Amino acid sequence: MSAARVLVAARDADPSAFARSEAQLVEAARIHSMQDLQRVAAFWREAADRARSLEGDDKLRERRRLHASVSFLGMVRVDGDLDPETGETLLTALSAVLDAESRSRGKDDNRTPAQRRADALGEICRQWLDLAERPSVAGERPHVTVTVGAEALPSASAASSELDHVGPLDPESARRLACDASVMRVVMAGRSEPLDVGRRTPVVPPAMRRAVIIRDRQCRFPGCDRPHTWCDAHHVVHWADGGPTALPNLVLLCRRHHRLVHQQGGFGLELLEGHPVFKRPDGSLLEDRAPP
Numbered sequence: 001m002s003a004a005r006v007l008v009a010a011r012d013a014d015p016s017a018f019a020r021s022e023a024q025l026v027e028a029a030r031i032h033s034m035q036d037l038q039r040v041a042a043f044w045r046e047a048a049d050r051a052r053s054l055e056g057d058d059k060l061r062e063r064r065r066l067h068a069s070v071s072f073l074g075m076v077r078v079d080g081d082l083d084p085e086t087g088e089t090l091l092t093a094l095s096a097v098l099d100a101e102s103r104s105r106g107k108d109d110n111r112t113p114a115q116r117r118a119d120a121l122g123e124i125c126r127q128w129l130d131l132a133e134r135p136s137v138a139g140e141r142p143h144v145t146v147t148v149g150a151e152a153l154p155s156a157s158a159a160s161s162e163l164d165h166v167g168p169l170d171p172e173s174a175r176r177l178a179c180d181a182s183v184m185r186v187v188m189a190g191r192s193e194p195l196d197v198g199r200r201t202p203v204v205p206p207a208m209r210r211a212v213i214i215r216d217r218q219c220r221f222p223g224c225d226r227p228h229t230w231c232d233a234h235h236v237v238h239w240a241d242g243g244p245t246a247l248p249n250l251v252l253l254c255r256r257h258h259r260l261v262h263q264q265g266g267f268g269l270e271l272l273e274g275h276p277v278f279k280r281p282d283g284s285l286l287e288d289r290a291p292p
């Protein structure tokens, strides 16, 4: 093979990259032996391929986008295209949560795959918000604004509640979220005149949460072993009904079981001589395997 044919082959492989480095390649053909020139050309080809594939990556990355907007009834519509690296990260995180869920739930999971992915995304976001290393305050809970009339007692059942981004909440969700949230109380004089806007404060202060975590370690629902990072601190007697935010009245429950005990006609949870007692919807007792 002649030096000229090596150059022609290089040009045919990538004409535009060849045009950019023609002078150096011609110089290389002049000074190097045939064997060295072929080695130089091979290196050059590799570098050009790498540059081209990076160009492709950048073009793909340019198309990345994510829309998240509040739609009808406070649902949030998510839609977008992630670049390969971010997409890989998302899929890895989702499948890690799904794996952990299927290990702990086994067959008793009647959610659709799409519902499971939606729940997993929520869990990922919640756990990120709970991270202590996050730039802002640790243990951030959903922000619930409770609006009450000036004449009404500040009971969450009598109040209307909303979340900062998606708006009004149904009473059942309001009670569950307000159970362990950052709550801001707004007292209204009339229908639209705020009389007093309280500070946003976490219902369960961080030190109290740590104490509950140290005692319970994981979800207290019988048979559940979700670690505390998946859990809320549930008030057995809701604070809106006068229940104290104190260790004996708080129980760690994973998001799923928290939902279950707040459901109308669902599982019951009450304090009996200072110990939480779980009851099935039919009233029968579930054994608590709490630490002594």
Ligand SMILES: [Zn+2]
Binding pocket: 175, 176, 179, 180, 233, 234, 235, 258, 262
């Ligand atoms: Zn609760």
Ligand SMILES: [Zn+2]
Binding pocket: 219, 220, 221, 224, 225, 226, 253, 254, 255, 256, 257
């Ligand atoms: Zn649980």
